[in-house]
Amino acid sequence: MATINKKRRLGREVSIVGAGMSDFGAFKEKDSRDLFTEAFQEMMGHMDQGIDIEDIECGYLGNYSSDLFEHQGHTAPIMADWLGMTPVPMTRIENACASSGSALREGVMAIASGMYDIVLVGGVEKMTNLATDEVTDVLASAADGLYEVPAGLTFPGIFGALAKAHMDRYETNLDHLLKVAIKNHNNGALNPKAQFNVTIQSLMERRQARAQERGQPVPDWRTEMDFLNDAQANPWIAWPLRLYDCAPITDGGSCVLLVASEIASNFTDKPVHIAGIGQATGRPLHDAEELTSLSSAKAAAAQAYEMAGVTPQDINLAEVHDCFTIAEIIASEDLGFFAPGEGPRAVDEGRTALTGDRPINTSGGLKAKGHPVGASGVAQVIEIFHQLRGEAGDRQVPNANLELGLTHNVGGTGGTCVVNILRRS
Amino acid sequence: MAQGPKESKEFNATSFFSYIQDEKKLMGIQCRSCGHLSSTPRPMCPSCHSKDVEWHEFSGKASLSTFTCISIVSVAMGKRGYGRDNPCCTGIVTLEEGLRVSAHIMGVDGNNPQSIKTGMALVLDPDELDPEDPALTFRPA
Numbered sequence A: 001m002a003t004i005n006k007k008r009r010l011g012r013e014v015s016i017v018g019a020g021m022s023d024f025g026a027f028k029e030k031d032s033r034d035l036f037t038e039a040f041q042e043m044m045g046h047m048d049q050g051i052d053i054e055d056i057e058c059g060y061l062g063n064y065s066s067d068l069f070e071h072q073g074h075t076a077p078i079m080a081d082w083l084g085m086t087p088v089p090m091t092r093i094e095n096a097c098a099s100s101g102s103a104l105r106e107g108v109m110a111i112a113s114g115m116y117d118i119v120l121v122g123g124v125e126k127m128t129n130l131a132t133d134e135v136t137d138v139l140a141s142a143a144d145g146l147y148e149v150p151a152g153l154t155f156p157g158i159f160g161a162l163a164k165a166h167m168d169r170y171e172t173n174l175d176h177l178l179k180v181a182i183k184n185h186n187n188g189a190l191n192p193k194a195q196f197n198v199t200i201q202s203l204m205e206r207r208q209a210r211a212q213e214r215g216q217p218v219p220d221w222r223t224e225m226d227f228l229n230d231a232q233a234n235p236w237i238a239w240p241l242r243l244y245d246c247a248p249i250t251d252g253g254s255c256v257l258l259v260a261s262e263i264a265s266n267f268t269d270k271p272v273h274i275a276g277i278g279q280a281t282g283r284p285l286h287d288a289e290e291l292t293s294l295s296s297a298k299a300a301a302a303q304a305y306e307m308a309g310v311t312p313q314d315i316n317l318a319e320v321h322d323c324f325t326i327a328e329i330i331a332s333e334d335l336g337f338f339a340p341g342e343g344p345r346a347v348d349e350g351r352t353a354l355t356g357d358r359p360i361n362t363s364g365g366l367k368a369k370g371h372p373v374g375a376s377g378v379a380q381v382i383e384i385f386h387q388l389r390g391e392a393g394d395r396q397v398p399n400a401n402l403e404l405g406l407t408h409n410v411g412g413t414g415g416t417c418v419v420n421i422l423r424r425s
Numbered sequence B: 001m002a003q004g005p006k007e008s009k010e011f012n013a014t015s016f017f018s019y020i021q022d023e024k025k026l027m028g029i030q031c032r033s034c035g036h037l038s039s040t041p042r043p044m045c046p047s048c049h050s051k052d053v054e055w056h057e058f059s060g061k062a063s064l065s066t067f068t069c070i071s072i073v074s075v076a077m078g079k080r081g082y083g084r085d086n087p088c089c090t091g092i093v094t095l096e097e098g099l100r101v102s103a104h105i106m107g108v109d110g111n112n113p114q115s116i117k118t119g120m121a122l123v124l125d126p127d128e129l130d131p132e133d134p135a136l137t138f139r140p141a
């Protein structure tokens, strides 16, 4: 595939100068427009040197399925209206869970083309209106509706099959998967925006305390692993995946402001630059080259590394698409951080923890931060933005020399993958 | 190859499932230009982009490459009696001819995934096809 490997450059440099996100969680009373407005207001309120809304020239909105979640199509102009931005052009981008990753890419290219200098990109999803089985079906519609879904495959099912293949081929076991969940909850507990702003240890202790209060038998879990291995507390969703292997159903919005790098200093002294972008497609799992890897992730990463002129070993931290725990392990291998099959050991050794040599999902990841699918790609970028600027609070990576961060945003089961590399100024 | 009425079936999912239902055959396509096989019929070869493709019958013999036992099932599988108490086994199945397909696996115990072995021999089960909601189904050989 010669064309995919062609060296590509942006027509001019693009920087991120502001970021905002709503709280992630389940918000009965809020619609997607409310969530996106929250994200936007937070961004506008935290621009280092301010910005006039009138100066924003264009927008791209990642949104997977407001049609099915809220019976609302054509969401982009509604957001423009709620932000008071009409008649500025706003376009909705749909690439399943990679919708806002792709929206960001469109925004970058719109600036790089020279057409615009200041572009808003973001994403939103309001998922909790539907019951779990209905949400399962909506998400499954991102897989192949003719050949995967009729066979019974759900999203967790496809990643369950990937997990089983990884376990058969490598040393991967169920504990490795649970350790990813524990780590990401540990990070999420440090993120006030996270849906699960709580460790699994604390969740377990709360359950025990509640049983005691109610005079019910108190489960004798002593460790998080005891809790996670209890089939009542952590039921199977799609063997070998359990409840705590799965990202939750989430409402949320996210946005960042992109500008041409040549004017970035008008907005902040600490812009974060887009060093490399990559996006690729992949086939359904049954037609994939391997059952233990996502080819789109490897292709997107290769493009991003090439554009940025860096190698996987240069990346200081990453937000990867842990829609399921196994997905984080596979991502860490597809991105070249660890050799194929070595991802589980890296988790065991704590290398991907906040204090490890390659922190992954410091935000809590999709697992603990939450996964409003259309908003997740940009939310990943927001975490790297804050980390590179040294403003990630209690979850700031303890490395004064953070320079390069990466995001890995998967649509569906690898039908799409977007990889971005960001560089501190 | 003779152009009988069966050869004129369009290369799509409707034909794929009707072959299974009406003729108990698993049919994919083969490209006459480059020989590429696809388990999912389509009018153009995904490998060399030729439109010169023809139906290709697979033996229906296969093995289980990976699988999952799904407890939180789709609405459609729920209607067929699957769910928390009766997890639905679905797998990636490698055909004798080397291609893979996604398939529902019948005749295994979804409550006991340890009893289901990757590598186990499977055969096409054309009799399980529900015309309202067609799904490719295999069972242990």
Ligand SMILES: [Zn+2]
Binding pocket: B031, B032, B033, B034, B035, B036, B045, B046, B047, B048, B049, B050
């Ligand atoms: Zn061909």
